[in-house]
Amino acid sequence: MDNFAFRVQDLHRTYYMKGETVHALRGVSFDVFSGEYIAIMGPSGSGKSTLLNVLGCLDRPTQGRYLLAGQDVAQIDDYQLSRIRGRRIGFVFQSYNLLQQLNVVENIKVPLQYQGLIGKDATKRCSELAELVGLGSRLFHRPTELSGGQQQRVAIARSLVNDPYFVLADEATGNLDSKTTEEVLDLFQTLNEAGKTIVMITHEDEVAARAKRVIRLRDGEVESDVINNP
Amino acid sequence: MFAKFLQTVYLGIKSLLVQKLRAGLAALGIFIGTSTVIWLVAMGEGVSYRAQQQILELGAKNVIVRTKQPNEGSEEDANSRVKTYGLLRADYRRIVENIPNIRRAIPMRELRYELRLDDRTVDTKLVGCTEDYLTLNRLEIARGRWLSSRDRGKKVIVLASDTAKRLFPYENPIGRAIWVGSEFYTVIGQTKDRTASAAIGGSLDSREYNLDAYISIKTLRQRVGDMVMKRVGGGQGFNFVGEDVELSQITVEVNLIEQVDETAQIIETLLKKYHQEEDYAVVVPRELLRQAERTRTMFNVLLVIIAGISLLVGGIGIMNIMLATVTERTREIGVRRALGAARSDIIGQFLAETVVLTASGGLAGVLFGLSVGPIFRLTKLAITAISPDALPPIVHSLEPRIALWSVLLSLGISLGVGVLFGVYPARKAAYLDPIEALRHE
Numbered sequence A: 001m002d003n004f005a006f007r008v009q010d011l012h013r014t015y016y017m018k019g020e021t022v023h024a025l026r027g028v029s030f031d032v033f034s035g036e037y038i039a040i041m042g043p044s045g046s047g048k049s050t051l052l053n054v055l056g057c058l059d060r061p062t063q064g065r066y067l068l069a070g071q072d073v074a075q076i077d078d079y080q081l082s083r084i085r086g087r088r089i090g091f092v093f094q095s096y097n098l099l100q101q102l103n104v105v106e107n108i109k110v111p112l113q114y115q116g117l118i119g120k121d122a123t124k125r126c127s128e129l130a131e132l133v134g135l136g137s138r139l140f141h142r143p144t145e146l147s148g149g150q151q152q153r154v155a156i157a158r159s160l161v162n163d164p165y166f167v168l169a170d171e172a173t174g175n176l177d178s179k180t181t182e183e184v185l186d187l188f189q190t191l192n193e194a195g196k197t198i199v200m201i202t203h204e205d206e207v208a209a210r211a212k213r214v215i216r217l218r219d220g221e222v223e224s225d226v227i228n229n230p
Numbered sequence B: 001m002f003a004k005f006l007q008t009v010y011l012g013i014k015s016l017l018v019q020k021l022r023a024g025l026a027a028l029g030i031f032i033g034t035s036t037v038i039w040l041v042a043m044g045e046g047v048s049y050r051a052q053q054q055i056l057e058l059g060a061k062n063v064i065v066r067t068k069q070p071n072e073g074s075e076e077d078a079n080s081r082v083k084t085y086g087l088l089r090a091d092y093r094r095i096v097e098n099i100p101n102i103r104r105a106i107p108m109r110e111l112r113y114e115l116r117l118d119d120r121t122v123d124t125k126l127v128g129c130t131e132d133y134l135t136l137n138r139l140e141i142a143r144g145r146w147l148s149s150r151d152r153g154k155k156v157i158v159l160a161s162d163t164a165k166r167l168f169p170y171e172n173p174i175g176r177a178i179w180v181g182s183e184f185y186t187v188i189g190q191t192k193d194r195t196a197s198a199a200i201g202g203s204l205d206s207r208e209y210n211l212d213a214y215i216s217i218k219t220l221r222q223r224v225g226d227m228v229m230k231r232v233g234g235g236q237g238f239n240f241v242g243e244d245v246e247l248s249q250i251t252v253e254v255n256l257i258e259q260v261d262e263t264a265q266i267i268e269t270l271l272k273k274y275h276q277e278e279d280y281a282v283v284v285p286r287e288l289l290r291q292a293e294r295t296r297t298m299f300n301v302l303l304v305i306i307a308g309i310s311l312l313v314g315g316i317g318i319m320n321i322m323l324a325t326v327t328e329r330t331r332e333i334g335v336r337r338a339l340g341a342a343r344s345d346i347i348g349q350f351l352a353e354t355v356v357l358t359a360s361g362g363l364a365g366v367l368f369g370l371s372v373g374p375i376f377r378l379t380k381l382a383i384t385a386i387s388p389d390a391l392p393p394i395v396h397s398l399e400p401r402i403a404l405w406s407v408l409l410s411l412g413i414s415l416g417v418g419v420l421f422g423v424y425p426a427r428k429a430a431y432l433d434p435i436e437a438l439r440h441e
Ligand SMILES: Nc1ncnc2c1ncn2[C@@H]1O[C@H](COP(=O)(O)OP(=O)(O)OP(=O)(O)O)[C@@H](O)[C@H]1O
Pocket: A015, A016, A017, A022, A023, A024, A042, A043, A044, A045, A046, A047, A048, A049, A050, A051
C-alpha cells in the first residue's frame, strides 16, 4: 500500500544527561494513512512532545525507523531534515508562533521562502489560504492586532501553505477558550474532510473526541490505539 | 537567486526596523568610523597637496645652495664681533665653471634692511639678485618694470607688494625715490602678491615674498656691502655684532630632472673642499618632495590604522547588538527552523541584517565624508564671522581633498566589518537546537 502518510517502527529516544539516562520513547510503532485524523494523548511526561519532535523531523530517534513517503528519515542530516520540514510537514504550535514583524500574508509565506518560492503566485496562494481560514479581511494585519483564535488560524494557514503530507499540531487549542477551540477544531475537521492528514497532541478529551483515532502513550510506549466511533 | 537575495535583504531591513533606535545606534559607530577616515584623509591630503605645491614652487629641476650660520663655539674667533661665513662669490664661479649639465646658476644675497620715505619706514628683506630672479621665483610685475642688465650697479629698486603698500599707501611708487640706508634709490617697479613657498635650508618658516625689495646684486655689493651690523644689548654702551656674508643663496638649475640628484652631490663635494665649516646647505626640492611624499604615506598609514581601530570598535558594537538580537529572537529562529529554514538560511538572514546595518552606516558615513569640502568651508566662514582672528592662517589656506581610495577603503572596511562581526552571531543562531529554541520564552 502506498497511501501511508508516515510509519514509525520501534522508535526509541533516550536522553543522556549528567550520567542519568531518560527513556522518553521505548519502542513506539504505528502507521498513519493519508487522510487520517489522529489525536495523541497521555499523561505528562509520557513522551508526547518527544514523539512530536521526531515526527516533525526536529529531532532524530535514538533507534528505530521513521518512514516518510517510503523513505527512512530517521538518520539523515540536518540540512535534509530542514528540507523535509519545509516541504512535507505543517506545524501548528500551542502558542501560535507567528513572527511579530510580519503581517498575515507574510507569515503564511515564510515556509515558501525557504523553498525559494517568492513570486506573485506565492503571495496569491497565501492570500487564498488566509481567506480559507476566514481571515480574508485581515491580510495585512500584524499578529498583535489579531485575537488568539485568529492568530491560530493564521498558523494553520501557514501549516498548509507547503501542501504537507500531514499537519502536526501540539496542543493547538491549549491557549484558546472553549468557543474559539470549537472554531479551530471545526477548521481542522474541514481540512481533514478535504483530505488533509492531521496529527494532534492534546490533553483534553473533548478535543481528542473530534479525531477519528486516538493513540495513548504511557511511559514512552503506546498504551492504546483505538478508532473513535462517531 | 537574485530575487532570493533581495528578499533576504528586504526582510533584514524589516527586522532591523523593529528596533530602530538600537539599529541606528549600532550603525552610528560605523558611520563615525567611515566619515572620520574620509575627513581625516581629505585634510591630510589637503595639507600635503599644499606642501607639495610649495615645494614645486622651488622648482623640481633646481638645486638650491644656501648659506647657513655654522655651529657656534668651534671657531677661535668666537669672541670676534664680526662673523664671516657662508657662500662666496668664488663658490659661484666654481660652480658655473666646473659643474656640467647646468642651465643657469643664479646668485643672490638677502639681508634685513630698513627702507625709509619721510617718516615711514619698513623693515624689508633687501634682495640683491640678477635679472633671472624674477622668472626663477615666478614673480610677476604689477606695475613698472623688473631689473634689467642695464640696472647693474645702478641705484634702482623694485618693491614687493606689501613693501610698496607700506611706503606708498596712497600713491603710485613708480619713479619715486626712497631711502635705502643713506642713499636715494629710484623705484622702477612693483611685483604682484605671491604666496609663500616651502621652507628650505633648515629654517622652519616658509619663504615669504611680499615684504621684499629687489636691487641688482652688483649694486648691493658696491653700495651696501657684504657686512651687516646689528645693534644688540641695551643700556649705555651700544654693542654691535656683524656678519660678513658674500652670498645667501645660489640657485642651480639643471637641464634634465634626472640630473638633479647627481648635480647636488657634485656641488656638495665641490663646496666641501673649500669650506672648513658646514656654513652652507645643499637643498634639493625634489628630495623635499620625496620626503613630503614619505610623510604623507606615513600619515595615511597612521590614519588607516586609526580608522581600522575605530571601525573595529564599531564592529564590536555591531556584534554585541547582533548577539543580543539572536538571544531575543531565539524563538523566531526556532520557528523558522521548524518551517523549513536550513542552517545556511539562518546564517544568511543574520548576516544580511549585519551587513545591511554596517553598509547603511558606511554609506551614510561616505555621504557625510564626501560633504567635507562644503561643510569645512561653511564652518570656516562661520568661525571667521564670529571672531576673525580665531583661525590660524594655515587653516585658512587649507582645502580638504577627498581621496578616492579612502572612500573605497572605508566602504570596503565597513562591509568587511559587517561580515566579519556578523558571522559569529549568525552561526550562533544557526546552531541553536530548534527544539530548545522553540521552547525559549
Ligand atoms: N531535552 C530533554 N533532556 C532530557 N530529558 C528530556 C528532554 N525532553 C524530555 N525529556 C524527558 O523525556 C520524558 C518525556 O518528555 P515529553 O516532553 O515528551 O513529555 P510530554 O508527554 O510532552 O509531557 P507534557 O504533557 O508535560 O508536555 C520526560 O521524562 C522528560 O523529562
